[in-house]
Amino acid sequence: MKRLLAIGEALIDFIPNTTDSKLKDVEGFSRQVGGAPCNVASATTKLGGNAEMITQLGNDAFGDLIVETIEDIGVNTNYIKRTNEANTALAFVSLTKEGERDFSFYRKPSADMLYQPEYIQDIDVTQDDVLHFCSVDLVESPMKQAHKALIEKVSIAGGTIVFDPNVRLPLWENEADCKHAIQEFIPLANIVKISDEELTFVTGENEELQAIQWLFQGEVEAVIYTKGPDGAVIYLKDGTVIEQPGFKVTAVDTTGAGDAFIGALISKLLTSESNEPIQLLKNNGHTILEFSNYVAAMVTTQYGAIGSIPTIDEVNQALTK
16 A cells, blocks of 8 residues: 655644734634644545654653544554653744744653654555655754665665755754755655755755756656746656646645645645656646645635635635636
8 A cells, every 4th residue: 555654743833823923923823733744644645645654752641632633634653753852842833924934942852752753663664655754854864864764665665755955044043954854864765845045055056957957967867847836847857857846826824835745745746546656746736736826725715824724625626627
């Protein structure tokens, strides 16, 4: 059975009850389960795929909430560890009127950062597995080494590795460390998803096409370039370019939109009869991008990342009108 292995942080986002306020001025928040890999696993599952969450949570109420929330969606939590050594990560978010975000994270360290690389030994992988990871948990920690161990395991098995840098500079001591970690892991992936806001920072290239080409190193065969409301583009190593416009909506909270996009795309890889993800992107790229763009757009129209993910039926009905 095809499945997604999502490794990395699962946390609680505290979303403000007002917009266009600095974080220090916000007086009330609502809690939402989040963390990019957790969001991706949830989106993939809600859209018809099978997903496993690989992380570590504290033995605390927030950890309980995360497990209960994603289990209710259908995400498999067998590989989630619990610990008394650190608490579940928290993120406080302030929003502009356009739904853009400013983060303040509480994780020094958080439980996910203490996930041990030897835990990877208990995870069986096959060539049908898709591994997804981001950069937040690539700070120097046991979890970074766990990423390396799982990437190697999936690569040896012949699975597909998807990397979304998902840059969060406040979590790093400096920008150079963040960039170095991302550049270290890019060659290990088969598919790289990157946004227009991240492209120059990650690659060091100012010209868009040169920056895209820079990403084709190591094992990279496809680059998924997202441009917010302007849609997304698939670039393949063989020179194929597939572009699809986005959907114009009134955004209230962009938290999790990129995660919903790649979760939607991965769901299409998992539910297809094809066992060749790159060939599937080449053959069905327009349809896959339209589907993923719509899911991401819908997520921005509500608060929170996971609760705003539409169901597969809702997406299909909207796109067949």
